Amino acid sequence: MKQIPVKAVSAFLATSMLLSVAACNKNGDSSGSSGSNGTSAISGDTRRSGEQITEDTPWFDGKVFDVDLGLDQTKEIDYSYTRVAGCNENQIVLLTYGYYKMPDMSAGDWENFDYESYSFNYLTVVDKQSGSLLNSYNLSDLLGGDYVEQSSVEGNMLMARTSSYDAETFEQVYNDVTINLDTGAVVDSKQCDADAAEIERSFEVGDYKIDTEIIWEDVDVWYKLHITSADGSKKTVELKEAGKSYFDIPVIFYTGDNKALVPVNVDNEYRFFILDLETYAFTEENADNYEWLNLDMCYSPIVGEDGSVYFSSSLGVSRVDFENKTTETFFNYSWCGINRSMLSYLDIVEVTDDSVLLCGQDYRSNAYQSSDESAFMLLEFTRADSNPHAGKTVLELFSPYGYTEDKIGDAIVKYNESSTDYFIEVCDRYTMLDDTDYSKADNEDDYQKTVLESEDKMSNELAMDILNGEGPDILMNASYYGQLCNSNYLTDLTPYIGDLDSDKYFTNVIEASKTDGMLFNLPVCFIVEGIQTDASYAGASGVGFTTEEYEAFLRDELNGKDVLDYGQAIYFSKLFNTMRTDFIKDGKVDFTSPEFEALAEFVKDNVDESAASWYSDSDDGYAYGVGATIFKGDRGYGEDMGPALFTSCYGMSTYLTNMVDLQGGSAILGLPSSDGRGPSIAPYISVAVSAQATDVDACAAFVKMLLSDEVQLDFAMKDNFVLSRDAFRTAGEAAVEYYNGEGYDNYYGWGDDDAARKRITFSEQNIDDMENIIMSCSNLNLTDAAINLVLVEEMPSYFSGQKDLADVAAIAQDRCQKVLDERG
Numbered sequence: 001m002k003q004i005p006v007k008a009v010s011a012f013l014a015t016s017m018l019l020s021v022a023a024c025n026k027n028g029d030s031s032g033s034s035g036s037n038g039t040s041a042i043s044g045d046t047r048r049s050g051e052q053i054t055e056d057t058p059w060f061d062g063k064v065f066d067v068d069l070g071l072d073q074t075k076e077i078d079y080s081y082t083r084v085a086g087c088n089e090n091q092i093v094l095l096t097y098g099y100y101k102m103p104d105m106s107a108g109d110w111e112n113f114d115y116e117s118y119s120f121n122y123l124t125v126v127d128k129q130s131g132s133l134l135n136s137y138n139l140s141d142l143l144g145g146d147y148v149e150q151s152s153v154e155g156n157m158l159m160a161r162t163s164s165y166d167a168e169t170f171e172q173v174y175n176d177v178t179i180n181l182d183t184g185a186v187v188d189s190k191q192c193d194a195d196a197a198e199i200e201r202s203f204e205v206g207d208y209k210i211d212t213e214i215i216w217e218d219v220d221v222w223y224k225l226h227i228t229s230a231d232g233s234k235k236t237v238e239l240k241e242a243g244k245s246y247f248d249i250p251v252i253f254y255t256g257d258n259k260a261l262v263p264v265n266v267d268n269e270y271r272f273f274i275l276d277l278e279t280y281a282f283t284e285e286n287a288d289n290y291e292w293l294n295l296d297m298c299y300s301p302i303v304g305e306d307g308s309v310y311f312s313s314s315l316g317v318s319r320v321d322f323e324n325k326t327t328e329t330f331f332n333y334s335w336c337g338i339n340r341s342m343l344s345y346l347d348i349v350e351v352t353d354d355s356v357l358l359c360g361q362d363y364r365s366n367a368y369q370s371s372d373e374s375a376f377m378l379l380e381f382t383r384a385d386s387n388p389h390a391g392k393t394v395l396e397l398f399s400p401y402g403y404t405e406d407k408i409g410d411a412i413v414k415y416n417e418s419s420t421d422y423f424i425e426v427c428d429r430y431t432m433l434d435d436t437d438y439s440k441a442d443n444e445d446d447y448q449k450t451v452l453e454s455e456d457k458m459s460n461e462l463a464m465d466i467l468n469g470e471g472p473d474i475l476m477n478a479s480y481y482g483q484l485c486n487s488n489y490l491t492d493l494t495p496y497i498g499d500l501d502s503d504k505y506f507t508n509v510i511e512a513s514k515t516d517g518m519l520f521n522l523p524v525c526f527i528v529e530g531i532q533t534d535a536s537y538a539g540a541s542g543v544g545f546t547t548e549e550y551e552a553f554l555r556d557e558l559n560g561k562d563v564l565d566y567g568q569a570i571y572f573s574k575l576f577n578t579m580r581t582d583f584i585k586d587g588k589v590d591f592t593s594p595e596f597e598a599l600a601e602f603v604k605d606n607v608d609e610s611a612a613s614w615y616s617d618s619d620d621g622y623a624y625g626v627g628a629t630i631f632k633g634d635r636g637y638g639e640d641m642g643p644a645l646f647t648s649c650y651g652m653s654t655y656l657t658n659m660v661d662l663q664g665g666s667a668i669l670g671l672p673s674s675d676g677r678g679p680s681i682a683p684y685i686s687v688a689v690s691a692q693a694t695d696v697d698a699c700a701a702f703v704k705m706l707l708s709d710e711v712q713l714d715f716a717m718k719d720n721f722v723l724s725r726d727a728f729r730t731a732g733e734a735a736v737e738y739y740n741g742e743g744y745d746n747y748y749g750w751g752d753d754d755a756a757r758k759r760i761t762f763s764e765q766n767i768d769d770m771e772n773i774i775m776s777c778s779n780l781n782l783t784d785a786a787i788n789l790v791l792v793e794e795m796p797s798y799f800s801g802q803k804d805l806a807d808v809a810a811i812a813q814d815r816c817q818k819v820l821d822e823r824g
Helices: 013-027 139-143 406-418 444-467 507-512 547-556 568-578 594-606 652-662 696-705 709-716 725-739 742-748 753-758 764-775 785-794 805-823
Strands: 060-065 077-087 091-100 119-127 133-138 147-154 157-166 171-180 186-191 201-205 208-217 220-228 234-239 246-248 253-256 259-266 269-276 282-285 299-303 309-312 316-321 326-332 347-351 355-362 375-383 393-398 422-426 474-476 522-533 645-649 667-669 680-689
Touching: 077 157, 077 347, 077 355, 091 147, 091 375, 119 139, 133 139, 201 299, 220 246, 299 347, 309 347, 393 696, 406 422, 406 696, 406 709, 444 568, 444 785, 474 696, 507 522, 507 764, 522 652, 522 709, 547 594, 568 594, 568 785, 594 805, 645 652, 652 725, 652 742, 652 764, 667 764, 680 696, 709 725, 725 742, 725 764, 785 805
Parallel strands: 077 147, 393 422, 393 474
Antiparallel strands: 060 375, 077 091, 091 119, 119 133, 147 157, 157 171, 171 186, 201 208, 208 220, 220 234, 246 259, 253 259, 259 269, 269 282, 299 309, 309 316, 316 326, 347 355, 355 375, 474 680, 522 645, 522 667, 522 680
């Protein structure tokens, strides 16, 4: 079972074939047949590319309700959060809390300031059919300062468990409260047992209700299950095992005959127990029987009106079918005309035979705004009689784990509405492929190696499918899979984007992204990776360090504490990636050059064998940047911040806040290299087109859409570096204004004397500086997991002194060449 989803990703093609078989077994029925009620059972291994949409292909009409939460519209909202308290046949009950924008109190009387007049805590009753406001009650008036921990709705009553802090006993006090939703009156309130009050989740299981309570007891973690039967009788059972940590029960399923399936994450692996609801006995099941259940992609579980469990994932709303041991898609987010990125973060409120009701916060906003307000959304999707896109051909879009960024979701909707012949669907055929366990990682080396192994697996699977003509048409964020940067797998996008104007676009970024002169991944948004510090520390090139220059910088300015917290093998692979084109050209590997030797010698002489443990308590333990050492030449901000830090700079926010932390540091310089080259480009949001795509021209039209002024500006205002220079500068101006004002206070805190002392006034010069930094980037930090794994395995023999460099390089070169040759 997969433990922690991270970006996924080549050893041998035979391995891919095995993985493909395993994926079929894990994902259940691959026939793509219709489920009950006409629901298409698109399982994880069903290919849709090239299929034609028919009249009866599922489609849902979406309706977005403008929900009135009953807040004071005359006041500006600074922060708000809304969640569903429960619902009945005709109503949805919401809980909303937050703050109105407070006045500038920099010179005000904080001690006598009336905070309560700027806070709100509302109970809102909304009509399920129209979204209109029925009733709104001030919970502060009803409950005082009590906070609603959990709730449910029974008829016209809200059943809530609240908590408050007793300042005299220093304990939490819990009460069970009943509120009439028609009148707002509290009809009952009584204190409940604190030992059984901290309920984590509640599940409707047949005629029973099961509340789960997690218990943290010294080194042991376990569960209490509070079971309420239909007649109101209650029983508490324990699920525990000495020496084992029972961390999570994401959902409980009713399996019939008064039995429930209870999946539990035990020491980062799922175990499955059958709970007899009459005898209260647990019986453990064989976990292999539930391989078809992907619990890591199971969010917001709910029991539908048909008694089945429904849950949401990155791809849509699925229904669990225990009889056939499958999870079938009830509502795929591609089956509507609303941004799928927004939908993937919403909760399920209700599911009927032909509709689904979703709700949640809409966090999409401009990155450079002071308010934390997020709109509450209520959306209803109803099955349509026919599909408005009938006759169009499906183009499959791959994105790791099925998630797409907000603006990519917008672009997909726009493409599907404007294209007369094609329709983009986000595929889910690879979402269950990554079963990598990251839980055993002890340091950055362990984590990075595990990531490489994961990327290697995904890269192999994609490569195999593409070669067989079974892969996706469009690939988002596949730049981590360096194996695919080959004309056998991906299309050269250069002819499709044309000759871009260097005055309008960062064409150097596009050039740096090419492999052997071909552009396989277009970096729609990119990261600048390097060492942020004062420009005066740069080597002779002015944009980076040679290995000799960095060695002096490390010794003289950093007091020996590197900004990179990797051990030798991973450190070397990172430097190798930034110079990869020097060592691998036109499919030929050469590790005999002086440049390769320079990197190897630098790492051997200046880098520790392994990274520090994340759990070390010493000053030499894990540190972000260089925070664990007192450096020469204190820069005026504390004693723990040195003159440099390693940065993966996504946008202007990272750049400007790093400058504050460094009290200067307007340059981003390249990692040590043989020639002192500048910082690297790493694609953050990238797009590629399969060499075997159903229609390359149709896919390329989507690529060009992502280069449009509108899309580029949208991405830039979300705090991303983009290819459009105009969009970059527009966002830069907004960032400078924001961090000269409330943005700085929001980031560093109000009323902090130390924060005030370190404040920097930003200007257009900072935008110019960052633009020049981007222009200095000439190389792509391209990861080819299979190549990197070879280096990680072979280079330690040289670093430890067991073998000389020539022997190690020869073995590594031979192995890497075989990897490339096998790819053709």
